Amino acid sequence: MSQSFTLLKSFSVAPLVLSAAFAVVGVPAAVAQNIVPDAPALMRKGQLPLAALNASASSQVSQDTIKITLAAQVANASHQKVSAGLTQALDSVVKQAKAVSSVKTYSGNYRVWPLTNDEGKITGWQGRAEVILESTDFEAASGLAGQLSDRMSIANLQFSVSPQVRAKAEADLLNDAAQAFKGRAQSVAQAFGYQGFRIKTLSLDGGGAEYAPMPRMMMAASADKMAVPLEAGVETVTVSVRGEVYLLENK
Numbered sequence: 380m381s382q383s384f385t386l387l388k389s390f391s392v393a394p395l396v397l398s399a400a401f402a403v404v405g406v407p408a409a410v411a412q413n414i415v416p417d418a419p420a421l422m423r424k425g426q427l428p429l430a431a432l433n434a435s436a437s438s439q440v441s442q443d444t445i446k447i448t449l450a451a452q453v454a455n456a457s458h459q460k461v462s463a464g465l466t467q468a469l470d471s472v473v474k475q476a477k478a479v480s481s482v483k484t485y486s487g488n489y490r491v492w493p494l495t496n497d498e499g500k501i502t503g504w505q506g507r508a509e510v511i512l513e514s515t516d517f518e519a520a521s522g523l524a525g526q527l528s529d530r531m532s533i534a535n536l537q538f539s540v541s542p543q544v545r546a547k548a549e550a551d552l553l554n555d556a557a558q559a560f561k562g563r564a565q566s567v568a569q570a571f572g573y574q575g576f577r578i579k580t581l582s583l584d585g586g587g588a589e590y591a592p593m594p595r596m597m598m599a600a601s602a603d604k605m606a607v608p609l610e611a612g613v614e615t616v617t618v619s620v621r622g623e624v625y626l627l628e629n630k
Contacts, residue, residue, distance in 0.1 A: 428571070429579065433621040434563050436555035440548045442538040442611040447512040447524045448487055449531035454494070454505040461491055465508040468530050472510050479523050482514040509534065515541055517609050538611045545616060549585050552618040556583075560620040573626040581622040 449472065453464035469486065476484040487509025494503040510531060514520040524533055540548075564576045 427625040427627070428573075429623055429625060430564070430567050430576075431621075431623045432560070432563055432567060433619055434556060434559035435617055435619040436552040436559060437615050437617040438548055438552055439613045440540050440544060440616050441613050442540050443515050443544050444539045444541045445512075445514060445517055445520050445609055445611070446537040446539065447520055447533060448535040448537075449510045449512065449524065449527060450487075450507060450534035451531045452505065452507045454503060456503045458491065458504045461504045461506040465489070465491070465506045469508050469510065472527050472531050475527065476510065476512060476523060479519060481516045481519045482512050482523055485511050485513075487511045517611070521609050536609070540614050540616070548616045549618050552616065553583075556618045556620045560622065564624045567624075568626045571626060574629050575627045576624040577627055579623040579625055581620060584619040584621065585617065 451465060451468040451472075453461045453468075455461045455464065469489075473484060473486070476482060489506075489508045491504060491506035493501045494505055496502050510527075512520050512524060560581075564578075568574065568576045
């Protein structure tokens with residue numbers, strides 16, 4: 380089942396930071412006398428005021444990927460029997476899961492540890508093994524998890540935005556962030572009595588914050604092998620532009 384995502388764009392601009400070059404160097408005497416030297420020459424000499432600022436653009440993107448962690452636990456007086464029980468569960472589950480091409484299957488954590496009494500003597504062994512199901516097809520992943528629940532129960536559900544969808548969202552936001560940066564730079568220039576700006580340096584940052592609903596079903600095996608109910612949330616994808624600009628007398 381294919382998933383769609385929705386972009387709800389918002390923009391934010393961080394507070395302006397004026398560099399020491401602006402505060403200390405100030406405006407050359409030639410500029411004060413309306414004799415404007417060549418801007419590139421002034422930039423090479425470090426004689427133009429410099430402002431550091433950043434701007435960003437954000438959008439909410441629907442999570443299109445589900446990661447289901449299945450886990451099996453075995454306890455026995457024999458270390459070998461615990462290991463054998465986990466291996467049997469893993470082999471059976473992985474073999475069946477890999478037959479579903481739309482779901483990526485791989486091993487998770489595997490651990491066997493001793494059980495001790497009050498005197499510190501080993502009385503038995505316990506082990507835990509995990510298998511991860513990952514897919515953008517929620518229906519296929521949910522149905523498969525239900526089918527495997529007689530051997531491995533659901534230990535965790537995690538939703539995320541796939542790399543492909545995130546890359547598209549960031550590409551869509553890049554132009555918005557750039558326009559916000561240039562608009563902010565022009566506003567700063569005019570606020571301090573300058574006519575324009577020229578970019579000195581730029582850097583880009585991306586990020587995201589996750590907002591997901593609480594899973595409605597966790598740590599519970601489905602006795603009748605019904606599909607697990609899944610409900611994804613959204614993530615806020617952000618593209619930030621940071622840089623320095625020269626403030627110019629003339630555009």
